[in-house]
Amino acid sequence: MHSHNQTFTIGNISYVNKIKKMKKILLVEDDPNLGLLLQDYLQLKGKFDVVLCTDGEEGLRAFNKQSFDLCILDVMMPKKDGFTLGKDIRKINAQVPIIFATAKTMLEDKSAAYDLGGDDYITKPFRIEELLLRINAMFKRVSNKIEGAEEAAETQFTIGDYTFDYTTQIITNGDQQQKLSTKEAELLRLLCLKKNTVLTREEALLSIWHDDNYFNGRSMDVFLSKLRKYLKGDPKVEIINVHGKGYKLLVS
Numbered sequence: 001m002h003s004h005n006q007t008f009t010i011g012n013i014s015y016v017n018k019i020k021k022m023k024k025i026l027l028v029e030d031d032p033n034l035g036l037l038l039q040d041y042l043q044l045k046g047k048f049d050v051v052l053c054t055d056g057e058e059g060l061r062a063f064n065k066q067s068f069d070l071c072i073l074d075v076m077m078p079k080k081d082g083f084t085l086g087k088d089i090r091k092i093n094a095q096v097p098i099i100f101a102t103a104k105t106m107l108e109d110k111s112a113a114y115d116l117g118g119d120d121y122i123t124k125p126f127r128i129e130e131l132l133l134r135i136n137a138m139f140k141r142v143s144n145k146i147e148g149a150e151e152a153a154e155t156q157f158t159i160g161d162y163t164f165d166y167t168t169q170i171i172t173n174g175d176q177q178q179k180l181s182t183k184e185a186e187l188l189r190l191l192c193l194k195k196n197t198v199l200t201r202e203e204a205l206l207s208i209w210h211d212d213n214y215f216n217g218r219s220m221d222v223f224l225s226k227l228r229k230y231l232k233g234d235p236k237v238e239i240i241n242v243h244g245k246g247y248k249l250l251v252s
Contacts, residue, residue: 023069024049028059030077041128056080075102090117097138114219117181157192160234160251178230184223191249200246
């Protein structure tokens with residue numbers, strides 16, 4: 001998706017030269033000075049193509065018009081705040097990585113960022129180098145995920161009366177359908193791959209959040225309670241806590 005190939009011939013042998021396309025970032029920041037500084041730095045140091053917008057509505061218009069590899073959204077913005085914009089972007093594209101940038105440090109705000117399908121969160125004031133490190137880590141994670149997805153082709157699961165399609169992120173039971181967020185789908189897939197055996201807390205956190213800190217653990221508990229709610233229509237299915245170890249998806 002992010003590269004196109006050029007074919008050339010020497011003698012009668014054809015060679016394929018893989019040309020990597022520059023990654024494109026949508027940056028939505030209402031402080032014009034900070035926005036231009038970030039844009040210049042990321043284009044110069046990160047070698048990214050950065051489209052800068054100064055409010056949420058302009059950001060959504062840009063996202064609808066062009067294809068982006070990553071979004072950096074300021075939360076406190078006029079016309080449309082970053083969380084609302086993130087929600088709108090998720091309706092259009094469930095996979096594109098989103099980093100929220102905000103002066104807010106409240107736990108609820110961080111929780112809201114992840115609940116909306118955000119992939120990372122950086123608190124202002126931040127060092128510009130840290131943002132670049134996070135962006136590079138995110139792109140590495142996405143390419144690992146693509147490689148991992150190719151290796152682990154299992155995406156269709158049966159959970160009692162439910163079927164779960166990891167690709168579309170939808171759980172189906174008869175004519176009832178439930179669309180999952182990216183994090184919910186990743187967590188349910190891990191539980192399905194380990195069905196009736198223990199998924200350790202650490203394994204889940206490192207696989208999905210890449211960090212087993214306290215905050216991510218709290219965030220995961222929220223997703224687990226949502227998954228329990230989605231699967232409660234079948235009494236044969238339950239997600240249980242295994243004390244001191246992790247979780248188990250039990251299907252009897």
